[in-house]
Amino acid sequence: MVEVKLHDIGEGMTEGEIIHYFVKVGDAVKVDQPLVEVQTDKMVAELPSPASGKVKEIVVHDGTTVSVGTTLLVLESEEVKSVEPAMEMKAEEGLPKKVEMLTQPLPTDASTQKGEKRFIMAAPYTRKIAREFGVNINEITGTGTSGRITVEDVYNFVKKSDMIQSPEKMRATSVKTTEQTTELKIPSQEIQNKKETNVEVLPFRGRRKQIAKKMTQSLYTIPHVTHFEEADLTELLAYRNDLKEMGINISAAAFFIKAIAVALKQFPVFNAKLDEENEVIRLEKEYNIGIATDTEDGLIVPVIHHADRLTVREIHDKLKELTKKAQENKLTPAEMKGGTFTISNVGPLGSIGATPIINYPETGLIAFHKTKKMPVVVENDEITIRSIMTMSMAFDHRVADGGTAVAFTNRFKQLIENPKLWPIELA
Template identity: 80%
Template structure:
């Protein structure tokens, strides 16, 4: 027998919600065939089968949140030599520490009788997310995509038909007497209107998954790190003009791509902000890689995908990677590799209209810069003349245990120098 357990599929993961099983008891499965879909604090992930065989038991029902190390289902594995070797390798990868295994297991799931399910459902995680939001059983839908893949349009069409049928049934069920009763207010013996509990009770939002993990990490950061926020302004007039020149010759590069590249260059000169404090061993570890996290707003909450080795990428390559990661974040398709190894984080909130903030550091990093709204304003330039310039505000939060205010000012000044002077880029941003 092989126990398939919830293992750590993302950095810092401690628990996950079981949102869908691809198999049922009695199904035969192959090695690496998807068995279960799990919602972690950062992504939706599919857990593959570590061996070929038959599903003997499903231990945890879908909709349950369990900790890492919990047994989800049990396989009766085939005793072939190849399968045995692969199974041992898989179990070594997924085996949790004994202390992480719960002392009690959830009750086995009850299998629905008389209802056949598709054994293989082809649908992207984002499509499954839409289905869950509309409370749609994806097994009831016939996919119109390639090889029967279920698309988002299939979900919407199914919901439209379902709602039409439901509305028709409800209209037939409502009698003239019930309609009249609805019009009459419910009153007590003194003639005062009495409202039912549903009318007075506020809406409830589940506090779990990504939102719960965000809360834990923000609390850990705020109560562990003595935050200091340094505010600064940068003149983007020349940068924006340079971007327009590039656009005219067919090159589209976002301003944020230049920001990321400039930060990578500045971090090499001020490596203390590309560091992590190890209090236990009493050392500040200066990271060798420059991996910039991009704070990204999604429907499920804040998430920080990583642009790895930003110092080795061109501005255009950073722009392309930024677009790719943002799209994957919005569609809930980020992989563990997309979220690991960050050394410094940026937050571009200017497009939302922000003019300032005191951001919370992405623990255990040392610094974070937030870019706020860019607006045109009169500025005193050379010879005391007044000119209209495009000024962006920014705020940098840093760990005062690791760095001091003067170092933070020097770091942001270097960053400003790079983004305010396009003439430096052929020399500096390579």
């Protein structure tokens, strides 16, 4: 017998939620065939079979959150393969190397008659979308590399099958399905209470639970101080428009990240981590900027490594790539670790101010809020219309003081308010 257990598949995870089994009791499986889809606090991953054999028992049911080391299912097998090599992560996709060629045997009627199996190549997120639409992924023809099925393939299949609905109906169907699934997983007494009080019950697990733990740890460990400031983006926005006319489109956030990296070099105390046990403040030599990103499953922080070495254009491209992968749940562990300072660009959402919580164990976090035009008094007491952005910087008062925080944001302001300085300051 072989026990398939939940093991650590990314940066010290302690638990995971069982989303979906690809097999059932009695199914024959091969080495490296995906058995189960697991949601950790940072990613969705497939666990492959360590051996060939037959599924004897499924121990943990869908929707259950279990700790690392828990037995998920049992195989009848004699040949056992180490699981660790199969879970080595692909840097470019956030999926296990073996998963790229892993298969899900979902035979069509024709192939079943011939005793053949069709091998499916699709990322966990793509499989999830197919299940939400009630689509048999085995029936979809992939247009990706080596026949991989993409999300677009799923949507196109749904459209051709006349299964797609209006956005309103899709949302209603999704909500209804979620509620039905949730009700099946909560005790009958809770269901009764839900009906009596007309309260919607949401699961508190997976990424949301991990976010809660980390925020609580940060807030109860770090004495937070928030420093508020304004920056005049008029010249920077004009510079961006000039670049657009030249066919170069660079986001304002890319300029912010580069300016932060430059300012951190002058004020390294904010690119530091406090080691209380050894009574030292460790000044990091790498400038890795975390980007707080809002996703459907909750907040996640991909990291732009060595931001000080990248050009603004390279930062823009990397920011765009990481944001897309975060939204599609395709980030790798390497793309989410090693951060030394975090930014949160909430301005596009409409925020005018906040008291952000630091991404523990970092020392600082700066949030950029809405930019709006307003009358400003300039030289010679003249009033003019300028584009003003508000920002709030939270810092660990054990490591840095208010005066240093003000000096740091002043340096950042100087850079983004005066684009003409960039050729000599950011080289």
